[in-house]
Amino acid sequence: MIQASGLRKQYGETAALDGVDLHVRKGEIFGVLGQSGAGKSTLLRCVNLLERPDAGTVTVDGQDLTRLGNRELNQARQRIGMIHQHFALLSSRTVAGNVAFPLEVMGVPRAERERRVAELLDLVGLGGRGNDRPRQLSGGQKQRVGIARALAGNPAVLLSDEATSALDPATTDSILALLKRLNTELGLTILLITHEMNVVKAVCDSVAIMSGGRIEESGTIAGLIRTPGSRLTREIFPLPAPSPGDITLTFTGHADEPVISEVVRKFDADINVLGGAIEDLAGSRVGRLRVTLSGDPAALTYLRDKGLLVEVAS
Secondary structure (H helix, E strand, O other): OEEEEEEEEEEOOEEEEEEEEEEEOOOOEEEEEOOOOOOHHHHHHHHOOOOOOOEEEEEEOOEEHHHOOHHHHHHHHOOEEEEOOOOOOOOOOOHHHHHHHHHHHOOOOHHHHHHHHHHHHHHOOOOOOOOOOHHHOOHHHHHHHHHHHHOOOOOOEEEEEOOOOOOOHHHHHHHHHHHHHHHHHHOOEEEEEEOOHHHHHHHOOEEEEEEOOEEEEEEEHHHHHOOOOOHHHHHHOOOOOOOOOOEEEEEEOOOOOOHHHHHHHHHOOEEEEEEEEEEEEOOEEEEEEEEEEEOOOHHHHHHHHOOOEEEEOO
């Protein structure tokens, strides 16, 4: 659905994007994770060409946006919704007026606008609040208005620029749940920018980790979890540096199985657990465990055959 190739963007002496490639599959929630200054917001703005890259191409839903003139680009943007960090609502308009604004720009007739606005407000849980002003709403409600407005043109892609960073934890959870529901019910492809690992853990199917204008690693969460040395795995499951001989076990789909006790019984092994954790990620339970093991070395082969990633510190 989204393919960016070789993106470069320079601001003075600073390379905000330095040869970035990004591939987002249709229907997934893809997170771009990084600290302030990593280049993630510039990347998002290049996806809909609010910022035009100095080099590289951006293709959305099969259309190369970098080759379009202004008129064609404006039409293409109607299929790309955007949610802003600080809501970006018009204080002079009602809630309904804010949601209707892009429909007015698109020339949608009034009766159809009113029907669509009512439908969208119901969808985001704000039915009956159309005549309110933004100042009467909480932060979470303002963001729901922003989401409804982003959906007005029936987009295929939804871009989210730190949409929950200004919200408290409980409200963040409710907004993420709404995005997940919209992804499922509408088949929306969502590209979200965040500096919060909890956002990635809560809703993302895939993730790219950015630093210094580059993508350090990218892929499905399940795939990265099973990649030796993955930064994502280290950040989700922080463990002390291993000592020589320590074994790190990473497992997906085995979190509720008695794998360790099976090894003890089958191989008469002694296992000492040094640390670990289990998380719910991308719809499945994933775990990481640091252990020491003595006994038959065939136990490690058994664990690998069971599908666990086994890393032995040297």
